[in-house]
Amino acid sequence: MTPEQIGFTFLYLAAFLLIGKWIRIKVKWLQNLFLPSSIIGGFIALILGPQVLGKLAGFVVSNNSFLTNGIMTKEVMEVWSALPGIMINIVFATLFLGATIPTLEKIWEYGGPQLAFGWTMGWGQYVIGILLTILVLTPFFGLPPMAGALIEVAFEGGHGTAAGMAGTFKEMGFSEAYDLSIGLATVGILSGIIMGIILINWAVRKEKTQVIKDVKGFSTLRKQGIMEFQNREPAAKMTVRPESIEPLSLHFAVVGMAVFLGWLILKLLIWIESVTWGIWTDSAFMTYIPLFPLAMIGGILIQVVFNKVDNSEILDRRMINRIQGFSLDILILTAIGTVSLDVIGEYIIPFLLLAGAGILWNVFGFLVLAPRIIPTYWFERGIGDFGQSMGVTATGLLLMRVVDPNNESPAFQGFGYKQLVYEPFLGGGLVTALSVPIIYQLGAIPFLIFAAIMCIVGVLTGLLYFGKK
Template sequence: MTPDQIGFTLLYLAFFLLLGKWIRVRIKWLQNLFLPSSIIGGFLALFLGPQLLGNILKNFVNEDSFWVNGIMTEEVMEVWEALPGLTINIVFATLFLGATIPTLSKIWKYGGPQLAFGWTIGWGQYVIGILLAVLVLSPFFGLPPMAGALIEVAFEGGHGTAAGLSGTFEELGFAEGYDLAIGLATIGVLSGVIIGIILINWAVRKGNTNIIKDVKGFSTLRKQGIMEFQNREPAANMTVRPESIEPLSLHFAVVGMAVFVGWLLLEMLIWIESVTWGAITDSEFMTYIPLFPLAMIGGIIIQVIFNKIDNAEVLDRRMINRIQGFSLDVLILTAIATVSLDVIGEYIVPFLLMAGAGIAWNVFGFLILAPRIIPTYWFERGIGDFGQSMGITATGLLLMRVADPKGESPAFEGFGYKQLLYEPFLGGGLVTALSIPLIYQLGAIPFLIFAIIMCVGGALVGLLHFGRK
């Protein structure tokens, strides 16, 4: 593959991102669902690629024709298949860069109730998933016990985490897990937005909301995904002079160093294992760990260093957010566009069972546990955690913005503090990354027991400590 061919795949990427945005602006029912343009563009690329349009056209053209891949090319699909696994490292490396890291006591005070609720939901997805795998998916459909982790990987972790684990799935002999996880993540985002909006309408009618009393106040521009003129603000702050270094270049370099530090940590762990317990037990557990959770730790290390030496505060969180957002758009679009429909079709019943079980658990947790764990503004605060548990963090932020447009409740502050302790472990953190290798190495039952303990522990802390306040 030549550099020109690789560059051409990026032009395809730009085309589908723009097309997805144009369709979002033009079609009202997509506006009402608040679907990101990257998801719309990803589905378009999937439909116009080799799996759908290509399969139809190959019946009318010879096998050497361009049209057997739809409007895509083999080079585009090859590059796009690799992009999600690369961009997820950038997404996680940027989680804590440019952000103020508060004390643990402050995190516990403001974000504790949401942390307890999110912790219960996250570990509960493992409990539900592994029980489903052990009792149904493995004996009746031949899926490995590792399938029990797919609900948490896809729903809590989202497209990024599923893409980041693609190499792990393949190395452990469960390559189908990647396509199933991407499919589940897509179902999670779609159902998260749809069910979330339904829940908000229900809560308004029942009087369970403290802030809004109707959900009809959104402007046309907002539904189109365009910032209203009066609300526009700089996308980032110029913290350095462009004649010395372009601000975007500086922040990109810092993100790159965070990923590099994560890579060094991973290589160090692999080496330590090879000369210690790995040499004794002949195991290679560390080689199955993906890079992205270590890239997140690399970002924390870089941020701590900058806190010590950066008196001018040159790291701008808004600029970091732009890099993270671009990477996430690329990740989501290419992950959806390259998902294998054949795999999902082959395992359609297990796929639907996992999707249904995950959705049912999340809705149950929000309606039954959230009011009893979160002492004040339970709906405004809990709807964000519900949205995150169904897909990506952006889904949670979207639903919180609908339920609390002006930020009058402690929802956003609590959600932000909760993420500082939550993200390093669940929702794409260390536990999510290690769950597949752990189940493979130790078996499903030990991990199930541990997940039950964590889930029950989070529920008890939430109900008995925060719920009584």
């Protein structure tokens, strides 16, 4: 593959991102669902690629025809297949860069209820998924026990985590899990947004919301995903002078160092294992850990250093957010555009069972546990955790913005503080990354017991401590 061919694949990316945005502006029902342009563009790419258009063309043209790949080329599909696993490292490296890290006391005070609720939901997805696998998926469909982790990997982690786990799935002989988890992540985001909007309308009618009393006040521009003129502000601050270094270049370099530091940590862990417990147990557990959670740790370490030495505050959180958002758009579009429909079709019943079980658990948790765990503004605060447990953090933020457009409740502050403790472990953190290797090495039962204990800890802490406040 030549450099020109690789560069051309990014022109495809640009085209489908613009197509997705244009469709979002023009199609009313997509506006009402608040679907991101990257998801829309990803579906268009999937339809016009080898999985749909290519297979349809195969009925009327020869196997050697270029139409068997749809309008995509083999080089495009090859590069796109690798991009999600690369971009997730950038997404996680940026989670804490440029952010103020508060004290544990403040995190507990403001984010504790949402942490208890989110902790319960995340570990509960493991419990539900592993039980479903042990009782149904393994004996009747022959899926390995690792399938029990797919609900949390896909729903809490989203497309990025699923993409980041692709190498782990392949090394463990369950490469189909990548396509299944990407499909589940898509179902999670779609159902999270749709059901979230339905729940918000229900809550307004039942007077369970404390901030908004109707959901009809959104402008046409907002539904189209365009910032209203009066709300427009700079996308980032100019913290350094461009003649010394372009601000975007500086921030990209810091993000790159965070990923590199995570890579060094991973190599160090693999080396330590090779000379210690790896020799004693004849195992190679660390080699299965993906890079992205350690890139997040790299970002935290770099931010701690900047907090101590950066008196000029040259790291701008909004600039970091732009890098993160750009990487996430590419990740989602390419992940959806390259998903294998053949794999999902082959495992359609297990796929639907996993999706249904995950959705039912999340809805149950939100309607039954959230009002009993979160003492004030339970709907405004809980809907964010519901959105995250169904898709990604952005889904939760979107739903919170709908029910609290002017940030009148403690929802955003509590959600942000909760993320500082939650993200390093669940939703793509260390537990998510380690869950599949642990189940592969030790079996499903030990991890099921541990997940059940963690889920119970979250429930009891929420009900008996925060719920009584």
